[in-house]
Amino acid sequence: MTHRQILEALSGLLLVLFVAMISGTIVSVALPQIIGSLKGSQSQYTWVVTASLLASTASTPIWGKLADLFNKKLLLQISIVIFMVSSLACGFAQNTGQLIAFRAVQGLGMGALQILTQVVIAAMISPKERGRYNGYLGAVMAVATVAGPLLGGLIADTSWLGWRWCFFIAVPFTIAAFALLAKTLHVPTVRRADVSIDYWGAGLIAAGVSVLLIWVTFVDNSFAWLSWQTLAMVGGGVLLLALATFVETKVREPVVPLHVIKRRDPALAILASLAVGMAMFGGAVFLGQYFQIGRGYGPTAAGLLTIPMMVGVLFSSTISGRMVSKSGNTKPYILAGLVVLLAGFAGLATIDHETSLVLVSIYMLLVGVGVGMSMQNLVLVIQNTVPLREIGAASGAITFFRSLGGTVGVSVLGAVLANRVATNIAEGLAKAGIPVTGGGEAGRSLDIASMPEPLKGIVRAAYGDATGHIFMVSVGIALVGLIAAFFLKPAKLRDSLDLPTPPVKDEAPTPA
Numbered sequence: 001m002t003h004r005q006i007l008e009a010l011s012g013l014l015l016v017l018f019v020a021m022i023s024g025t026i027v028s029v030a031l032p033q034i035i036g037s038l039k040g041s042q043s044q045y046t047w048v049v050t051a052s053l054l055a056s057t058a059s060t061p062i063w064g065k066l067a068d069l070f071n072k073k074l075l076l077q078i079s080i081v082i083f084m085v086s087s088l089a090c091g092f093a094q095n096t097g098q099l100i101a102f103r104a105v106q107g108l109g110m111g112a113l114q115i116l117t118q119v120v121i122a123a124m125i126s127p128k129e130r131g132r133y134n135g136y137l138g139a140v141m142a143v144a145t146v147a148g149p150l151l152g153g154l155i156a157d158t159s160w161l162g163w164r165w166c167f168f169i170a171v172p173f174t175i176a177a178f179a180l181l182a183k184t185l186h187v188p189t190v191r192r193a194d195v196s197i198d199y200w201g202a203g204l205i206a207a208g209v210s211v212l213l214i215w216v217t218f219v220d221n222s223f224a225w226l227s228w229q230t231l232a233m234v235g236g237g238v239l240l241l242a243l244a245t246f247v248e249t250k251v252r253e254p255v256v257p258l259h260v261i262k263r264r265d266p267a268l269a270i271l272a273s274l275a276v277g278m279a280m281f282g283g284a285v286f287l288g289q290y291f292q293i294g295r296g297y298g299p300t301a302a303g304l305l306t307i308p309m310m311v312g313v314l315f316s317s318t319i320s321g322r323m324v325s326k327s328g329n330t331k332p333y334i335l336a337g338l339v340v341l342l343a344g345f346a347g348l349a350t351i352d353h354e355t356s357l358v359l360v361s362i363y364m365l366l367v368g369v370g371v372g373m374s375m376q377n378l379v380l381v382i383q384n385t386v387p388l389r390e391i392g393a394a395s396g397a398i399t400f401f402r403s404l405g406g407t408v409g410v411s412v413l414g415a416v417l418a419n420r421v422a423t424n425i426a427e428g429l430a431k432a433g434i435p436v437t438g439g440g441e442a443g444r445s446l447d448i449a450s451m452p453e454p455l456k457g458i459v460r461a462a463y464g465d466a467t468g469h470i471f472m473v474s475v476g477i478a479l480v481g482l483i484a485a486f487f488l489k490p491a492k493l494r495d496s497l498d499l500p501t502p503p504v505k506d507e508a509p510t511p512a
Contacts, residue, residue, distance in 0.1 A: 005186075006124055010133065012180035013117045014140045016076065019173045020113035021144035023087065023106065024052070026152035026166050028288045029303045033156045034163045040096035046414030049285050050213060050407060051100045055107030056114070057403035058206030061255040063112045064395055065198070067119040069253075072187045076116045077178060083109025084174040091167035111403065118395045122383055123187055137376060139318045143310075149288060149303030156299040198255040201247045205256070208240030209404065213411045260386055260394050268484045269381040270401045272338065275481025276375050277405030278413075278474055285410055286417065286470060287364065294353050294464030308361040312368020320373045330377045330384075331490050337377070338482040341370025345478050348471040353464020370478075374485070375402075381488065409477070413470040420469050424462035432458060 027034070027048075035045045066075055086106035093099035117137070125133055155165045215233035223229040248254040260266050287309070291302035320333045344366030351360055379398055386394040432454060 008184040012184050015177040016113050017117045018140050018144045020110045022148045023170050026148040029149040029299045030152040030156040030163045030166045032292045038096045044096045047100050049410050051104040052107035053407040055104040056111030057407050059108050060111045060115050060400040062202050063115050065255050072120050073185050079109050079112030080174050080178050087167045087170040091164040115399050149306050153300035153303035198251045201244055201255045204240050204244035208237045211237035216411045216415050256397050261397055266382045268488050269378045271484035272481040273378050273402040274405030275478045277402040278409030278477050290467040309364035309368035312365045313372040316369040316372030330380050331488050334374045334377050334485045337370045337373025338485050340366050342478040345471050345474040349468050351468045353461045416470050417466050420466035421462045428458035
C-alpha cells in the first residue's frame with residue numbers, strides 16, 4: 001500500500017480505536033453517579049468495569065486467531081456492530097445487574113476493536129515503520145482518554161441528558177467508523193481450508209480467570225481468607241488454568257501460542273505488559289472515584305483533573321513512537337517508561353484526602369508518560385519476533401495479558417479499596433461518637449448525596465485516604481515489570497513485513 005492509502009485506511013482504524021477507548025473512559029468519571037443512581041455498591045462499581053475487561057480479555061486471543069484465519073475487514077465490521085448494539089443496551093439498563101451483563105457483551109466488541117486494529121496495521125506496515133504509526137495509535141488513545149472523562153463529566157452534569165448518554169453517544173461514532181472502513185480498508189485475506197479454532201482453550205482460560213476474580217471480590221467480606229470457599233475457588237481457578245495450558249499444548253491452532261510466549265523476549269514483554277495494564281485501567285478507574293468521592297468534585301471537574309495523566313500518554317507515545325522508528329530500538333524507551341511509571345505510582349501511594357492537587361497532577365503525569373513510552377513498544381517486541389501468518393495470534397497474546405493485568409488489577413485494587421474504606425469509615429464513626437453499626441451500610445453505598453452531613457464527611461475522607469493504599473500495590477507490580485524489561489535483549493526492528501524465509505540448503509548429490 002502507498003503512504004496515502006495507508007493514511008486513508010488508518011483514519012478509519014483510528015476512529016475505531018477511538019470508539020473503543022472512549023467507551024471506557026467516558027464511563028470512568030460518571031460511574032459514581034451511575035452506581036449511585038442505580039443504588040449499587042462498591043463491589044458492583046468494580047464489576048461494572050471488571051465485566052467489560054474480563055469479556056475483552058477472554059475474547060482477545062480468539063479475535064486475534066480469527067484474524068489469522070478469516071477476512072480481517074469483515075471481523076472488524078462484525079465487532080463494530082456488537083459494540084454498537086451493546087452500548088445501546090447499557091444505556092437502557094434499569095439496575096446494576098443488567099448494566100454489568102450488558103457491559104460484558106460490550107467488552108466482546110471492545111476487545112475485538114482493540115486487537116483487530118493492531119492486527120490490520122501489522123498486516124500493512126513493517127515493524128520498523130510501525131513505530132511511527134503506533135505513535136498515532138498512542139495519540140488517539142490519549143485523546144480518547146482525555147476527551148472521555150471530560151465528555152462523560154459534562155453529560156453526567158447536564159440534567160437534560162443524564163448518564164445514559166455516556167453509552168448512547170458511542171452509536172454515531174460506530175456508524176461513522178463502519179462507513180469509513182467500508183470505503184477505505186482493503187486487506188487481502190489468505191483463505192485456508194484447514195481452519196481450526198481453539199474454543200476449549202479460550203473457554204477454560206475465561207472460566208479460570210473469572211473464578212479467581214470472583215474470589216478476589218468476595219474474600220475477607222463474604223468469607224475468610226482461610227476457608228473452604230477460598231480453597232474451592234482458588235483451587236478450581238488454578239485447575240481450570242492448568243487444564244487450559246494442557247489444552248494449548250495439544251491443539252493444532254492454540255488460541256494463546258505457547259511456542260511464541262515461552263521464548264525469552266515475548267515472555268518478558270508479556271510480564272511487563274501486566275504492569276502497564278494495571279496502570280492504564282486501574283489509574284483511570286480509581287482516580288476518577290478519588291476526585292469525586294474522596295475530594296468532593298463533580299464529574300466534569302473530575303474529568304479535568306485527570307488530564308495530566310492523559311497528556312503524559314499523548315506526548316510520550318507520539319514522541320517515543322517516532323524515535324523508535326528512527327532508531328529501530330525499543331528497549332531504552334521501554335525501560336525509561338517503566339522507571340517513570342514506577343515513580344508515578346510511588347507518588348500516588350502517598351496521597352490522601354488532603355494532598356495538594358498540584359502533587360497529585362505531577363504523579364499522574366509521570367504515570368501517563370510511563371504508559372505512553374512502554375505500552376505500544378512492548379507490542380512491537382513480540383510482533384518483531386513472529387512471521388506475518390502469526391501476527392494476529394501474537395498480538396492477541398500480548399493484548400490478552402495486558403488486559404488480564406488490567407482486569408486483575410481493577411479487581412484486586414477494588415477489593416483492597418473496599419476493605420480499607422470499610423475500616424476507615426468504622427474508625428471515623430467511632431471517633432465522631434456515632435454508632436459503628438451504620439458503617440457497613442455507608443461503606444457499601446456510593447449514594448453520597450443522600451447521606452447526612454457528618455456521615456458524608458467521614459465517607460469522603462475514608463475514600464480519599466484509602467486511595468493511596470491501592471497504589472502501594474501498583475508500586476510492587478510496576479517493579480516486577482521493570483525487572484522483566486531490564487532482561488529484554490536489545491534488538492533491532494526489522495524493515496520487512498514478514499520474517500525472511502530461511503534459505504533452503506542444497507542436498508548433496510547421492511554417490512553412484
